[in-house]
Amino acid sequence: MTAIKHALQRDIFTPNDERLLSIVNVCKAGKKKRNCFLCATVTTERPVQVNVVKVKKSDKGDFYKRQTAWALRDLAVVDAKDAVKENPEFDLHFDKVYKWVASSTVEKNTFISCIWKLNQRYLRKKIDFTNVSSQLLEELPKVAEESVPSGENQSVAGGDEEAVDEYQELNAREEQDIEIMMEGCEYAISNAEAFAEKLSRELQVLDGANIQSIMASEKQVNILMKLLDEALKEVDQIEIKLSSYEEMLQSVKEQMDQISESNHLIHLSNTNNVKLLSEIEFLVNHMDLAKGHIKALQEGDLTSSRGIEACTNAADALLQCMNVALRPGHDMLHAVKQQQQRFSDLREQFARRLASHLNSVFVQQGHDQSSTLAQHSVELTLPNHHPFHRDLLRYAKLMEWLKNTDYGKYEGLTKNYMDYLSRLYEREIKDFFEVAKIKMTGTTKEGKKFATLPRKESAVKQETESLHGSSGKLTGSTSSLNKLSVQSSGNRRSQSSSLLDMGNMSASDLDVADRTKFDKIFEQVLSELEPLCLAEQDFISKFFKLQQHQGIPGSTTNEAEEMDGGNLSRSYPSGVPQTISSEKDMIRQMMTKIFRCIEPELNNLIALGDKIDSFNSLYMLVKMSHHVWTAQNVDPASFLSTTLGNVLVTVKRNFDKCISNQMKQMDEVKISKKSKVGILPFVAEFEEFAALAESIFKNAERRGDLDKAYIKLIRAVFVSVEKVANESQKTPRDVVMMENFHHIFATLSRLKISCLEAEKKEAKQKYTDHLQSYVIYSLGQPLEKLNHFFEGVEARVAQGIREEEVSYQLAFNKQELRKVIKEYPGKEVKKGLDNLYKKVDKHLCEEENLLQVVWHSMQDEFIRQYKHFEGLIARCYPGSGITMEFTIQDILDYCSSIAQSH
Numbered sequence: 009m010t011a012i013k014h015a016l017q018r019d020i021f022t023p024n025d026e027r028l029l030s031i032v033n034v035c036k037a038g039k040k041k042r043n044c045f046l047c048a049t050v051t052t053e054r055p056v057q058v059n060v061v062k063v064k065k066s067d068k069g070d071f072y073k074r075q076t077a078w079a080l081r082d083l084a085v086v087d088a089k090d091a092v093k094e095n096p097e098f099d100l101h102f103d104k105v106y107k108w109v110a111s112s113t114v115e116k117n118t119f120i121s122c123i124w125k126l127n128q129r130y131l132r133k134k135i136d137f138t139n140v141s142s143q144l145l146e147e148l149p150k151v152a153e154e155s156v157p158s159g160e161n162q163s164v165a166g167g168d169e170e171a172v173d174e175y176q177e178l179n180a181r182e183e184q185d186i187e188i189m190m191e192g193c194e195y196a197i198s199n200a201e202a203f204a205e206k207l208s209r210e211l212q213v214l215d216g217a218n219i220q221s222i223m224a225s226e227k228q229v230n231i232l233m234k235l236l237d238e239a240l241k242e243v244d245q246i247e248i249k250l251s252s253y254e255e256m257l258q259s260v261k262e263q264m265d266q267i268s269e270s271n272h273l274i275h276l277s278n279t280n281n282v283k284l285l286s287e288i289e290f291l292v293n294h295m296d297l298a299k300g301h302i303k304a305l306q307e308g309d310l311t312s313s314r315g316i317e318a319c320t321n322a323a324d325a326l327l328q329c330m331n332v333a334l335r336p337g338h339d340m341l342h343a344v345k346q347q348q349q350r351f352s353d354l355r356e357q358f359a360r361r362l363a364s365h366l367n368s369v370f371v372q373q374g375h376d377q378s379s380t381l382a383q384h385s386v387e388l389t390l391p392n393h394h395p396f397h398r399d400l401l402r403y404a405k406l407m408e409w410l411k412n413t414d415y416g417k418y419e420g421l422t423k424n425y426m427d428y429l430s431r432l433y434e435r436e437i438k439d440f441f442e443v444a445k446i447k448m449t450g451t452t453k454e455g456k457k458f459a460t461l462p463r464k465e466s467a468v469k470q471e472t473e474s475l476h477g478s479s480g481k482l483t484g485s486t487s488s489l490n491k492l493s494v495q496s497s498g499n500r501r502s503q504s505s506s507l508l509d510m511g512n513m514s515a516s517d518l519d520v521a522d523r524t525k526f527d528k529i530f531e532q533v534l535s536e537l538e539p540l541c542l543a544e545q546d547f548i549s550k551f552f553k554l555q556q557h558q559g560i561p562g563s564t565t566n567e568a569e570e571m572d573g574g575n576l577s578r579s580y581p582s583g584v585p586q587t588i589s590s591e592k593d594m595i596r597q598m599m600t601k602i603f604r605c606i607e608p609e610l611n612n613l614i615a616l617g618d619k620i621d622s623f624n625s626l627y628m629l630v631k632m633s634h635h636v637w638t639a640q641n642v643d644p645a646s647f648l649s650t651t652l653g654n655v656l657v658t659v660k661r662n663f664d665k666c667i668s669n670q671m672k673q674m675d676e677v678k679i680s681k682k683s684k685v686g687i688l689p690f691v692a693e694f695e696e697f698a699a700l701a702e703s704i705f706k707n708a709e710r711r712g713d714l715d716k717a718y719i720k721l722i723r724a725v726f727v728s729v730e731k732v733a734n735e736s737q738k739t740p741r742d743v744v745m746m747e748n749f750h751h752i753f754a755t756l757s758r759l760k761i762s763c764l765e766a767e768k769k770e771a772k773q774k775y776t777d778h779l780q781s782y783v784i785y786s787l788g789q790p791l792e793k794l795n796h797f798f799e800g801v802e803a804r805v806a807q808g809i810r811e812e813e814v815s816y817q818l819a820f821n822k823q824e825l826r827k828v829i830k831e832y833p834g835k836e837v838k839k840g841l842d843n844l845y846k847k848v849d850k851h852l853c854e855e856e857n858l859l860q861v862v863w864h865s866m867q868d869e870f871i872r873q874y875k876h877f878e879g880l881i882a883r884c885y886p887g888s889g890i891t892m893e894f895t896i897q898d899i900l901d902y903c904s905s906i907a908q909s910h
Contacts, residue, residue, distance in 0.1 A: 025052045030122035032115045037107035048122045058126050078102050088140040294332040301325045305358040310365045323409045359414040390536045397547040408553040426601045434605045441609045527627040541648045554591040599647035610655045618662045625662040626704045632656045633710040667717045674728040685739040686853030695755045715763040722767045742782035743851045749775040783865045797828045814884040834894040838902040845906050867903040
């Protein structure tokens with residue numbers, strides 16, 4: 009180790025003006041054993057810098073190289089791992105933690121000791137040495153001297169102390185003394201022995217002076233000892249006096265103890281009295297109900313606003329008294345038990361009185377509301393329930409109190425309200441829909457109206473008694489209401505069936521005004537139902553204290569059955585049933601029970617509208633979609649949204665059925681064999697449907713449904729047109745295809761339906777193709793022999809005969825050509841064209857007005873054939889001088905005069 013230290017000093021640190029003080033052979037913990045050296049060094053120049061340097065043996069040779077250096081001031085912690093047992097591992101905390109394993113514990117201890125000394129001497133910041141005992145830091149150099157061989161000890165440990173002592177600085181006084189001594193002994197440099205003798209003599213003089221001083225101080229010590237003896241005697245006397253005083257105070261102490269104990273008992277008694285007074289005041293303040301509140305609960309007026317407010321305040325005060333949090337032991341007091349029993353009796357008595365009164369209000373308000381049905385039976389409006397809701401909302405806080413205190417009576421009132429209001433709304437809604445059906449069919453007779461049957465006072469009284477019962481709950485029967493409902497519903501059924509019979513009419517008998525009238529009536533029906541349902545839902549939420557926008561989304565599958573079965577409950581304290589997951593579900597279930605007739609009545613109205621005119625399904629689809637979209641924006645899971653959504657499904661089915669019926673009619677269409685075809689009825693019907701649909705679905709939400717229907721219908725129209733054209737006997741196939749596809753193209757161009765752009769192009773192409781085909785086919789008739797002759801010429805040329813040699817063929821020589829041309833003078837051509845015009849006129853229908861278009865196309869095609877014939881004559885019969893007996897100008901004049909004459 010000494011040789012390594014000297015080599016490192018010579019090769020690495022001396023060139024950098026550093027001195028090596030300590031060295032330890034280490035390797036990194038937990039990794040492959042690759043040894044290196046940690047060295048503690050100081051610089052030889054001032055200010056002194058202390059470093060910890062990592063030196064590693066080079067891979068290319070036996071020399072060492074400096075790898076990493078850390079300043080000692082950056083060292084934060086030295087962790088020796090174990091202060092008791094020998095452990096070669098230690099950690100140095102610089103910018104991060106470096107874990108090392110020394111080759112021996114002695115080397116580790118020596119290195120840590122050197123760092124500790126350097127820290128003490130040169131650094132203001134103190135390094136934290138953990139798991140290193142203070143004894144080890146003080147005695148570590150001595151242990152190292154005993155355990156390491158003498159040579160190595162002198163070179164490592166001794167060298168460290170010399171290096172540390174070598175750099176001790178002289179203070180100002182020491183420097184001054186040395187300078188004075190050197191000035192007085194200038195010869196010391198030349199004669200060291202004389203200088204040493206002089207110093208020895210001065211030292212002997214100082215030793216003598218010290219001995220004399222010690223001897224002189226002995227007398228003073230003896231004097232001091234005497235003074236100490238006298239002081240001890242005085243202390244003994246004082247102790248004797250203190251003992252006597254202590255005996256005298258003992259009796260006083262006993263008396264004071266007795267007084268202290270008496271004071272403690274008095275304080276304890278006062279504390280108990282204060283606590284008792286506090287408990288009494290707590291019970292009196294929190295469990296005492298004012299006499300005015302008791303009187304309001306027992307006799308308060310539940311009909312006036314002031315009385316309702318007094319009862320509400322009294323009920324809240326009673327609830328506070330009953331819900332007070334009693335302290336431990338209060339419930340065992342007899343007075344507290346009596347007061348709680350009194351509160352329970354008051355609560356039961358007031359709850360019974362409140363339930364009975366509200367039942368009476370339900371019956372009376374319902375009777376007043378039903379008396380207004382007659383005036384609404386002729387108009388398409390629903391009665392307004394706002395006054396009824398306004399009067400009942402005064403009891404909303406009392407309903408909340410009843411809900412929190414007696415859920416059984418709260419549930420009974422809820423069922424009572426649903427049962428009665430469902431019958432009331434059923435009568436109103438059915439009468440409302442009867443008026444709507446009459447207005448749709450327009451079959452009302454003068455003086456005919458739907459009025460509700462009068463309700464007798466005895467029936468009302470019987471209802472009230474049956475609804476109240478002895479305990480104030482809804483326990484009795486409702487026979488009179490049931491009879492009324494059966495009678496009125498029977499009358500409505502018979503009237504509705506007669507209306508359906510009268511409404512069985514075809515769509516062709518209705519004009520735009522009738523459809524617009526139906527649209528307005530249907531919109532008015534939905535506009536009347538929507539605010540009615542929203543107002544009732546808002547009232548239920550406020551009156552029965554149910555939150556509309558809380559709870560888990562979703563509802564039970566059989567909501568109406570649960571309501572009829574009486575399972576109207578939710579999670580509440582005191583053992584209340586927990587079958588409904590949220591108050592939102594409860595609102596929806598109540599609305600389903602109250603308005604259970606809306607969905608069937610809407611379906612019946614939709615069926616009537618579809619029976620009157622199948623195109624009414626378009627109006628209904630747009631209106632219903634808009635109302636469903638509006639309702640879902642407010643609350644997607646509400647009763648109104650769900651009901652209208654279900655009805656929308658029915659409307660969509662009717663719309664699909666309307667489309668399917670039209671496609672079925674196209675497939676089953678039959679044409680007359682004796683008359684010309686013209687524009688097919690289903691093509692005209694598609695035009696009517698598309699025009700109507702575009703006006704109805706403008707800016708509608710369900711445009712996608714219409715686009716899908718368009719695609720189905722137009723494809724069916726294309727297929728049916730081709731089918732009829734193939735079956736036509738009176739009218740040529742090309743004429744049927746040309747006229748109908750021209751009509752389809754004109755319709756699509758006028759309506760500009762974006763989803764049918766491809767079909768519009770296809771219709772135009774089919775129209776153009778069949779127009780050309782019809783023109784070419786028809787033009788073969790006027791110049792039939794000439795056509796056959798030149799077809800033969802073209803056939804010979806196609807077989808390989810040169811054009812100029814065709815005239816040498818016997819059947820196609822010049823004489824034959826002149827003979828054929830003479831058969832078609834100008835007069836014959838005009839006559840043939842006139843016959844062709846008459847035939848085309850017979851084939852084409854008047855409503856499509858394509859005669860002039862077809863005639864102009866025939867004129868162009870005839871001129872094209874004429875030029876083609878002249879070209880063949882010029883090429884096959886060159887120099888013959890043969891020409892047609894009429895010119896292109898003659899053809900134009902013939903066609904023009906024929907068109908004008910007809």
